[in-house]
Amino acid sequence: MTRAVYRFVEHSIRHEPAGGVTYELFCTTHGCWEASGPQGDQVEAQGWALRHTGLNPGHDLFRRVFTDHARVSPTGGS
Numbered sequence: 001m002t003r004a005v006y007r008f009v010e011h012s013i014r015h016e017p018a019g020g021v022t023y024e025l026f027c028t029t030h031g032c033w034e035a036s037g038p039q040g041d042q043v044e045a046q047g048w049a050l051r052h053t054g055l056n057p058g059h060d061l062f063r064r065v066f067t068d069h070a071r072v073s074p075t076g077g078s
């Protein structure tokens with residue numbers, strides 16, 4: 001008979017600033033698939049949406065996506 005011994009280590013997860021944050025906006029107007037693309041600056045992503053609405057009246061609702069990075073580290077307990 002074989003026995004397995006598992007050792008569990010507690011970990012925590014937290015935002016990692018070094019990974020950066022990206023901002024992306026997607027036009028939700030039916031039939032429009034345009035998006036800002038990932039931007040490292042929220043103002044740039046929002047600027048794209050303002051220009052998009054200016055060029056395409058009625059395209060005034062956007063889905064915003066923010067991504068960041070997270071690091072998992074052992075909590076130090078055993």
Ligand SMILES: [Zn+2]
Pocket residue numbers: 027028029032033034052056059
């Ligand atoms: Zn659009």
